[in-house]
Each structure stands twice: as C-alpha cells, then as structure tokens.
Amino acid sequence: MDILSDDGTQLAERISNWEDIFSRPRYQKDVDHDAVQLVRILGHYTMEEVGSCGLSNCHQPHKKGFLVLCKPQNGLANHFETNIGNQCGKNIFGVTFDEQTKNYNIERNTILYRDSLVDAICKVDDFRQRVHVLLKDEGGEAAYARVRNAIKIRGIDRSLVSKLERRAKNGDVEVFLRIAATKRDIDLEESRMGRKLSAEELEDLTQHESLGRISGVRAVTNYEKIKSELKVELPQLLDELDELKPEELLYNDLKSWSKRIGDLDSRFREVEKCIDDCKRFSVASNIEFINANKEWI
Ligand SMILES: [Zn+2]
Known part of the structure; x- marks a missing residue:
C-alpha cells in the first residue's frame, strides 16, 4: 500500500509487509497513547500475516490497520510513526480518528485522481485517434448510415421496426414459424384428458419451427449511439479534457473527472459493439431474411 508524505501531497513509498513498517526509521512501538497526539494517517494497510498494534496498552494482533504520524503531547521530541489496528484507532482516538481517516482518504484519492487525470490528458490524442479509427477505418460511419437508411428510408418494412426494437430489448434473435395444432390433434388430446384444453395447453x-436468427438486432435500438458518441459526446469530452489543469482542480472536480475518464474505455467498447451489431444487421442477406419472414418477426 502507498504511504503518504508528511504533508499529504505525495504518495512517497510503498509497504507490503510488517518488516517494511517496523524497519521504518521513525517507527516506534509500545507507544503510550496518552502521551501522544495524532498528526495524520500515512497509510492504511492490509497484511497477509497478523502483527501487533504499536500502542503499549494494546498490542492487539491484526491484519488491517493504519500507519500513523504522531508527536509527543509535550511537543519536545520529533515526530515519529507507529501502527494502530483498524479498530483501536477509533476506540482510542474517537472522532479525531474518524476525521483523520476521512482526511487520509481525501488526500490519497486527490493524488490518485490527479495522476489518472494527468495520464488521460497525455493520451487525449490517442483517444481522438481511436474515435477517428472507429468512424472511418472500422467503418462506424458507414455502418451507422446503412442501419439508419434501412430503418428510416428503405429496406425494412415500417411495420417491423417496433417489433425489431422489442426483440433488440429482449435479446430475442431467433425467429420461429408457428404451426397451430390441427382440430384433429386438439380433439384427440381433449378426449385423452376427458375435458376441454386450457389456452395454455393449446x-x-x-x-x-426455427426459421433462423436475426443478426445484430441490437443495432435497431443502438445505432444512433455511434453518431452521438463518436461525433458529439466523446470529441466534446476530449476537448474539455485537453483544456484541464489538474493541478488547479480540487477534490470534488478531480473525483468527477476521474469517473468520467474511468468510463472512457467502457464507452469505447460499447461503441465498438454497436458498430459490430450494425455491420452484422445491415448485411443484405440479414435484411432479406427479416423481410421474407416478416409475419413471424
Ligand atoms: Zn491497538
């Protein structure tokens, strides 16, 4: 886990085991909590093995806890570090510890969000290139136009569009021919049962009988996403990202930006899926299949 610098502005070092904690130059064990003041939390650890709490009245073995920076109550000696189990921090230092935990999370996340934002800003041109590739090289623009034309202009019978939309929503791709039971079959079954058949039994x-499957049916409800994402939303987001100055942003803005860039990859993947659906949907044989079997769609 990462350790914060004393001023909370950088993630300085990493620790991964108890030895990393106990061997830190400022580390002290058997600390009397009445004689110290908590300065800040430096790290929140989870170890594989148990280790002891650094407080003299505790020594509780634990796996999860905090590396903390302390100073003596009398303020005479230097700051030092110790470790406190997950529970005892709260039990002993109460509200102060809750506040310190909150501060630690904000400080740590501020650094992580800012780093990821700086990273994303460095990649803005790559993202723009990805938009371009999806539109042109991957044929997103053409696939969008083919599906739009098929639905709006010609190709697919108007009466089928809402049925296809319903199928897209339900992921229902197989088309069945329905062969109703003959009167003779019904009579036979009713005489066997000795009563009339219910609607369900009928x-x-x-x-x-399966007639086949519709390819890429989700394109019917999703094709507009290609245009809205690749022509409007993503370019706009990338332009905004390009203008950002992460060092000037505060926690809440960093947090919301971090979420927006965190979603970028999945948004690109969604559009890729959408392009694939559109390509498969707009193949001539697929459109022919849909029109030829319109009464069973
Ligand atoms: Zn303890």
Whole structure:
C-alpha cells in the first residue's frame, strides 16, 4: 500500500509487509497513547500475516490497520510513526480518528485522481485517434448510415421496426414459424384428458419451427449511439479534457473527472459493439431474411 508524505501531497513509498513498517526509521512501538497526539494517517494497510498494534496498552494482533504520524503531547521530541489496528484507532482516538481517516482518504484519492487525470490528458490524442479509427477505418460511419437508411428510408418494412426494437430489448434473435395444432390433434388430446384444453395447453400443442436468427438486432435500438458518441459526446469530452489543469482542480472536480475518464474505455467498447451489431444487421442477406419472414418477426 502507498504511504503518504508528511504533508499529504505525495504518495512517497510503498509497504507490503510488517518488516517494511517496523524497519521504518521513525517507527516506534509500545507507544503510550496518552502521551501522544495524532498528526495524520500515512497509510492504511492490509497484511497477509497478523502483527501487533504499536500502542503499549494494546498490542492487539491484526491484519488491517493504519500507519500513523504522531508527536509527543509535550511537543519536545520529533515526530515519529507507529501502527494502530483498524479498530483501536477509533476506540482510542474517537472522532479525531474518524476525521483523520476521512482526511487520509481525501488526500490519497486527490493524488490518485490527479495522476489518472494527468495520464488521460497525455493520451487525449490517442483517444481522438481511436474515435477517428472507429468512424472511418472500422467503418462506424458507414455502418451507422446503412442501419439508419434501412430503418428510416428503405429496406425494412415500417411495420417491423417496433417489433425489431422489442426483440433488440429482449435479446430475442431467433425467429420461429408457428404451426397451430390441427382440430384433429386438439380433439384427440381433449378426449385423452376427458375435458376441454386450457389456452395454455393449446399453446403447448402449437409447434415452433426455427426459421433462423436475426443478426445484430441490437443495432435497431443502438445505432444512433455511434453518431452521438463518436461525433458529439466523446470529441466534446476530449476537448474539455485537453483544456484541464489538474493541478488547479480540487477534490470534488478531480473525483468527477476521474469517473468520467474511468468510463472512457467502457464507452469505447460499447461503441465498438454497436458498430459490430450494425455491420452484422445491415448485411443484405440479414435484411432479406427479416423481410421474407416478416409475419413471424
Ligand atoms: Zn491497538
């Protein structure tokens, strides 16, 4: 886990085991909590093995805890570090410890968010290139236009569009021919049962024969995403990102930006899926299949 610098502005070192803690130059064990003041939390650790709490009245073995910076109550000696188990910090230092934990999380996340933002800003041109590749080289623009034309202008019968939209939402891609039971079959079954068949039982007698599957049906509801994401939303986000000065942003802005850039990859993947659906949907044989079987869609 990362350790904060004393002023909380950098992630200085990493620790991964108890020895890393106990061998730190300023580390002290058997610390009398009444004689010290908590300055700040430097790290929140989770170890594989148990180790002792650094407080003299505790020594509780634990795996999760905090590396903390302390100073003596009398203020005469230098700052030093010790470690405190997850529970005892709160039990002993109470509200102060909750506040310190909150501060630590804010300080640490501020650094992490800012780093990831700086990283993303360095990659703005790569992201822009990715938008361009998806539109042109990967054929996003053309696939969008083909699906739009098929739905809005020609290709797919108007009456089918809402049925296809429903199928897109349900992920229902297989088309079945429905062969209702003959009167003779129904009579036979009713005489066997000795009563009239219910609607459900009648439906069970109906045969369903698969005619085939619709390819890329999700394109019907999603194709506009290609345009909205690649032509509007993502370029706008990248322009904004390009203008940002992460060093001037405060915690809440850093946090919301971190989320926006964290979503970037999944947004690109969504658009990729969408382009793939559009390509598969707009293949001539698929459109022909849909029109040829329109009464069963
Ligand atoms: Zn303890």
